[in-house]
Amino acid sequence: MAHAVEHEYTTTGLNHRKMLMWVFLGSDCLFFGSLIATYMVYRGQSLVGPYPIDIIDIPLTTVSTFVLLMSSFAMVQALSATQADNKRGIVNWLLFTAFLGAIFIGFQIYEFNAFKNEGLTLGGNLFGATFFTLTGFHGAHVTLGIIWLVAMAILGAKGRLGPDTALDVELLGLYWHFVDIVWIVIFTLLYLIGGFDAGPSVMPGG
Amino acid sequence: MAHETEHTSNHPSFKQYVIIAIILFVITIIEFGIIWDKVGIEDDLGPTVTPILIGLSAIKFAIVIMYYMHLKFDNRIFGTIFVSGLVLSFLVGGALITLFVGFGGEPRGYAAANAVPYEHHEEVEGKEHVEETAPMKETTEPVSAGPVVLAVSAVGETLTFDVPTLTAPSGSEVTITFDNPSANNQHNLVIVEAGTKDAVAADGTAAGPTNDWVAPGDARVIANTVLLSGGASGEVSFTAPAQGTYQFVCTFPGHNFTMFGDFIVN
Numbered sequence: 001m002a003h004a005v006e007h008e009y010t011t012t013g014l015n016h017r018k019m020l021m022w023v024f025l026g027s028d029c030l031f032f033g034s035l036i037a038t039y040m041v042y043r044g045q046s047l048v049g050p051y052p053i054d055i056i057d058i059p060l061t062t063v064s065t066f067v068l069l070m071s072s073f074a075m076v077q078a079l080s081a082t083q084a085d086n087k088r089g090i091v092n093w094l095l096f097t098a099f100l101g102a103i104f105i106g107f108q109i110y111e112f113n114a115f116k117n118e119g120l121t122l123g124g125n126l127f128g129a130t131f132f133t134l135t136g137f138h139g140a141h142v143t144l145g146i147i148w149l150v151a152m153a154i155l156g157a158k159g160r161l162g163p164d165t166a167l168d169v170e171l172l173g174l175y176w177h178f179v180d181i182v183w184i185v186i187f188t189l190l191y192l193i194g195g196f197d198a199g200p201s202v203m204p205g206g
Numbered sequence: 207m208a209h210e211t212e213h214t215s216n217h218p219s220f221k222q223y224v225i226i227a228i229i230l231f232v233i234t235i236i237e238f239g240i241i242w243d244k245v246g247i248e249d250d251l252g253p254t255v256t257p258i259l260i261g262l263s264a265i266k267f268a269i270v271i272m273y274y275m276h277l278k279f280d281n282r283i284f285g286t287i288f289v290s291g292l293v294l295s296f297l298v299g300g301a302l303i304t305l306f307v308g309f310g311g312e313p314r315g316y317a318a319a320n321a322v323p324y325e326h327h328e329e330v331e332g333k334e335h336v337e338e339t340a341p342m343k344e345t346t347e348p349v350s351a352g353p354v355v356l357a358v359s360a361v362g363e364t365l366t367f368d369v370p371t372l373t374a375p376s377g378s379e380v381t382i383t384f385d386n387p388s389a390n391n392q393h394n395l396v397i398v399e400a401g402t403k404d405a406v407a408a409d410g411t412a413a414g415p416t417n418d419w420v421a422p423g424d425a426r427v428i429a430n431t432v433l434l435s436g437g438a439s440g441e442v443s444f445t446a447p448a449q450g451t452y453q454f455v456c457t458f459p460g461h462n463f464t465m466f467g468d469f470i471v472n
Contacts, residue, residue, distance in 0.1 A: 014281055022284045022288050025288055026287050026290055028291070029288070029292045034299070037298060041306040047411075065234055069234065073226075075274070077220070080217070083217070177275045181270050184267050188237070188260060192259050195241075
């Protein structure tokens with residue numbers, strides 16, 4: 001039945017749900033693009049500390065970046081298992097993906113807490129405002145993805161996922177990989193490049 | 207049905223997914239290595255570090271959307287939709303960065319410095335306006351050089367003064383009391399030469415809070431209060447300079463764009 005639904009007639013010949021997901025991801029690019037641009041605009045403009053160079057922990061975040069990349073690999077395995085009708089594989093890979101996502105969020109909670117203890121707050125300086133807004137919204141995306149993954153794993157455990165419903169897992173995968181690529185950009189710009197910024201005297205391009 | 211076969215056969219195999227994962231990991235290690243070098247050794251790569259890092263992350267980005275998100279194998283319409291959003295976000299970001307980082311990082315200051323005053327348009331349109339306004343300037347009140355006490359206050363949590371102008375006769379002993387009722391904001395009151403408020407504030411920012419956000423020895427500054435925390439009051443006394451229009455401004459960084467007025471000496 002689900003099979004019939006997925007192949008219903010559409011004017012483009014493409015599945016509407018998948019189309020909707022891509023349109024959403026395209027628009028989410030603008031959402032994160034604007035937040036990233038805002039961070040870059042105010043980069044190095046904080047008048048008071050803490051500045052990135054004081055608190056950004058690149059080794060720690062490199063580890064959490066590894067974890068998120070690994071979760072994307074687990075996600076494609078979950079989709080492969082769904083298409084191959086491997087019932088145990090579906091549940092295990094989905095839960096493993098959720099587990100890795102939860103570890104990433106754990107790193108973020110630890111980091112936010114450490115930054116707070118160092119005096120970085122949402123209202124304290126421009127760095128805190130733009131950093132927490134951007135990475136906080138990314139963390140919210142990951143958290144939503146974890147809830148979605150667990151919900152799908154429950155469906156899988158009930159035997160309701162398989163080749164006929166592979167699109168359900170594929171859409172989840174698209175969302176999850178998108179969250180991963182957003183982090184690739186954030187990690188490069190905020191940590192690898194921006195992690196050495198200090199106060200206004202080293203303003204970029206100024 | 208044809209769609210289904212196409213779907214499964216075109217997806218990468220387990221082995222290919224593993225290879226992709228390894229490539230992503232290796233790129234991340236390389237990125238970390240570049241940065242770690244940058245910490246230990248003195249900038250070997252210099253200014254090329256940033257483009258290299260952006261290039262490496264772009265490669266990771268492309269690998270994930272092409273293989274993990276199957277854009278390489280899927281219908282091109284999906285890719286077109288996504289890339290459209292991506293390109294738009296680059297344009298929005300580029301516009302924001304150009305606006306705020308270009309123009310010396312001060313778009314409002316740039317606009318203020320290059321603005322054509324409204325009165326100027328009137329003068330160009332017809333000379334009648336000039337003739338009408340000219341006599342008014344001549345009917346200024348007679349100068350009295352007694353002491354003058356003026357009061358000004360910041361308005362709540364806003365970055366504004368409560369009066370647009372302060373007036374005093376030339377040569378008089380002027381005392382200005384300044385109240386800062388804000389709970390959060392620090393303010394000061396600086397009397398400066400006409401048209402120099404933003405420049406004075408910029409130099410004040412460089413001088414820092416220990417100098418009350420005013421550059422020591424700034425010749426454009428006629429007088430200033432100390433930096434007042436929220437709830438505090440201060441005053442400043444000085445001799446009113448030669449006849450003309452001056453400005454008063456708060457030079458706390460960023461406040462100068464909205465928190466200023468004219469100090470008129472007649």
